[in-house]
Amino acid sequence: MAELVWFRNDLRTADNAALTAACKSGRPVRACFIVTHAQWQEHDWSAARVKFVLEHANALSKQLAKLGIALTFLHADTFAASLDVLEQHCQQHNISHVHFNEEYGANERKRDKQVRDRLTKRDIAVKKYRDQTVAPVGQILTQKDEPYSVFTPFARRWRVWIEETHPTLYAAPSATGPEVTPEQTDTLPAPFKDAPEPLVETGESAAHDALEEFLAERAASYKDTRDFPALDGTSQLSPYLANGVLSGRQCLIAAQQTGSSGEGIETWINEIAWRDFYINILYHYPRLSMHRAFKPETEALNWNEPGAHFEAWKEGRTGIPIVDAAMRQLKTTGWMHNRLRMITAMFLSKNLFIDWRLGEAWFMQNLVDGFLASNNGGWQWSASTGTDAAPYFRVFNPVTQSERFDPKGEFIRNWVPELAKLDNKRIHDPSKGGVVPKGYPRPIVDLKESRKEAIARFQALKD
């Protein structure tokens, strides 16, 4: 008899509830990962993310080998098809217990329920763990025992929970046998899909190094630098977090252990709270993973046909420099600075008045850190359709944002070379009082008019 750890969105050996539990059993432990390309495509996984995940799955296989755990790659087109391969694998290896960490998308939950039913019928025990957030999902509730729909009170309660509970890392898994030889474990054949150049290095120890580097060198100034896309102010850990190479707990505990309780660290810890917040929202409201708005009344909005405006936005040819620079960064690198995610999302959903779902999908199709909870949460915030959303009348002005957060136009010059020669003032809005540089489009919408129109269309929902 043996235990099986089924890895999914938790491609790490450290601080992993399911792995730690399996290793404590005293029985031999095996591992598996199911490659489900068609399902990933249906979920709009980008080429960058697929590559990242497969490379990290290989790295995980090597790490597990040191613990005496052989990992097998199984293959199924979809989640539905993965039931059969998992069941077959369990029988082949005489598995008595299957351990996995919960995921909160609707399809993932449906799959996990079906897996539990199927394996239980074969007398295989299924053990699930609430491992994905700092405070276990579903535990942070209002005084009325209801889920929070506003971030600030959620974060206050979340911090109280941390004070009371002093969360710790799951114990490092102990070796369950002699090191597994390369012949006994499994490796996916490279090369993987064509994708942007990797943003971060591959592997769990590289992730730990990146976390340490951020906390030691850059976290103290995080509050002051994080909003400036030309600076290296953010942690850049999102690809690891989105794919479970790092956990939020590891980030929080490492941040606490730096001892410096500066504003920078506190601001960053708040971002970990945002992640927990949106995972909780996804958990409490399944409609969010079914292409539905959190605010049902916004389903009645009559979005514009995407057409040429949507193509211009995707390609970074809107005539708004900060938007174009951001969209080109996304397409080229598979990543976008968070301030720019808000600016470009607001521009698509309010100024172009194009359905936020189309933008959400485009982000997923390009981001290496595309993570349903955070991506959907961010888009619904920008589009004023979500929890704690930006009030509909509070529309970012992308030019003002550009002047504030890229004051010298450095970020714009880097990604929109057509504008490189413009001075620091004109670069934010080249069409204003001058000739637009050759090869660069005029703005595809009037910012003022489109803002007014968007507010009016939201206002009309209330009549």
Next chain:
DNA sequence: GACACATTATG
């Protein structure tokens, strides 16, 4: 029920 708060914009 008063109050704090929310990743602002425009005149």
Next chain:
DNA sequence: ATAATGTGT
């Protein structure tokens, strides 16, 4: 300075 909304304590 003022616009205008809703959650949670």
